[in-house]
Amino acid sequence: MNQTWKSLLEDRNRFFWVLQAAGWSGYALVHYIGSLMHEMRDIYVLILLLGAYAGFLITVPLRYLYRRIWDATPWLLIVVVLAASYVSAALWAVIDNATYWEIYKFGFRPDSPWFYFKNTIAKFYIMLSWSGLYFGIKYYQMLQEEKQKALLATSMAHQAQLKMLRYQLNPHFLFNTLNAISTLILVKENELANRMMSKLSLFLRFSLDNEPIKKIPLEREIEALMLYLDIEKVRFDERLKVSLDIDDEVKQALVPSLMLQPLIENSIKYAIAKMEDGGEIIVKAQRFSEDLLISVADNGPGSKKPIKDMMKQGGVGLVNTRERLQALYGKNYSFTLAENKPQGLRVEIRIPFEQVES
Template sequence: MAGPLFEHRDRSFWLLQIGGWAGYALVNYIGSLMHEMRDIYTVVLLLGAYAGFLLTIPLRYLYQRIWELHPVLLMLVVITASYVCASIWAVIDNATYWEIYKFGFRPDSPFFYFKNNLAKFYIVLSWSGLYFGIKYYQMLQGERQKALMASSRAHQAQLKMLRYQLNPHFLFNSLNAISTLIMVKENDVANKMVNKLSHFLRFSLDNDPIKKITLQKEIDALMLYLDIEKVRFDERLDIRVSITDEAKLALVPSLLLQPLIENAIKYAIAKVEDVGILKLQAYVEQRRLVILMCDNGPDAPDKPQALLNNTGVGLQNTQERLQALYGKQFSFNLKPNQPQGLCVEIILPYETLENP
């Protein structure tokens, strides 16, 4: 039951908030039964618990805003906010005692007020500790669920990707191109193509799609695939790559770009009568990695985003895989290219080996 309860953050907060302060009032009431107290003391306890309930609600929204602060600064803010909240609560509590609980008791000693304030401070600080503890637990549960979903999606993507990469048409075209090179005595070129094909297939088989690699390694593997395709298309395929040095260090899911490139070659470049152009750009902007891949295919739809509804390993599978790996921290958009063609834009959190 704990899992589903903590998964719904708003609902769990209010249930715990109400239950916690009701429990606080109950514990204090049971403690009062050990002493001879007037019946009006029950009202005092309820009002005190209600004041604590109301005063701690703003702390939740404050803590949500300061969540990303440095731990030391975060701790200082939490302690300060807890003390201010406790002080206000102590003032309200004292006023309640004086006005409702008429027992001939108005302490003149400042130590009483300090002790009461300190007790309230410990209670509010404990509330803050519980809030952060539950919040971290929810985050860990969320990361665990994303990891499980990513693992499932990645294994599905791996099976589909291998089938897609080992597509008989792709292998047939590659081997046919190699055979043609051998027939025309271009043995050196044929040998290089065999090596590139071997390295590309080895990369495809060896890399776990769950793990991330640098964008530089991803581009290197992609160029092996594109070099094979360039032999097929000869001068009809123009590849333009522009990757900043900072972007090369970024971590991305392995085999991220290959299905997108293969889609572009199959559905766009192959239909271009003149020269098919593939542009691949990557740069870092505001701690986000931006990857832009464009083609000049003639049959791009007016509303490219509708292509995501198609089934298969290409666009939709890539989007689902990113969704599993990054949750809401990514963007995957399809846009029309100018003067013709399609652009795929991927925006990811900028992660490196030093700062994963």
């Protein structure tokens, strides 16, 4: 039913004829109900129907006239509408009077010409109302069309922004990984280089298969994260330790694809890589009321800079992740950087809890 109504609204030509038929049928019905208060012959129903049918036919040319002058100046529009409404009303009054005299046998011929003028004026208001409704509905349809175009343009710009933010990370990640593979080849660690290239291929395949404007289950996001960490473990070996604490309840919660990878990369670059004995990264996820809480923490040396400066100057990873969250969730999210206890840094993310539909 909703789909039928939507298709009707989108087809302007069909919508006009439906409104035209409904409007003049309503006109005849209202006059018939009014006639019940007086004693009228049965033939009066035919008079009402003929009057409504005459109005239906006379207003059809008005539609094509108004379409031709649609882009005219306001003053010209007003003059044409007034003139066309009056001429149509006069024609309708003549037809109406003829049906009364010839069919209903009204039995009265008015001596004063003002009788016809008054009848024309009464019908002029009806024609003017029809014209006003036509222009009002037409303008409303145009406004709705412009609104749809604006929403489409906004949506396309929004998608382009999300893609740009996500794909900005790939060159940075690729540079680091390919540089590490090149180093392994130079030192003749061909087996490690081959393993690293294989993991990179799987990770890039995942990246290509998941659009940045779409959300994926947290479980799949963790799988992608582990692919990335497998690549990094080739570089760091036992120096990189990873702990996952993901509640079963949130494994099917929806999150932006590859949201965690830049955060982990940030921890490796500024924490693990600077520690001689390596370090640990801890990823936690749990549900709190209607929100999904995710944290990425490390036990690195932390930062000598104030936290608020780190948020502004924390590299591409932090900035892009925050901007992606803002683009996807508006104000309904939080993204904070805090000190981890006893040492290190911790990124905390809060987003609406959205479940994968079964």
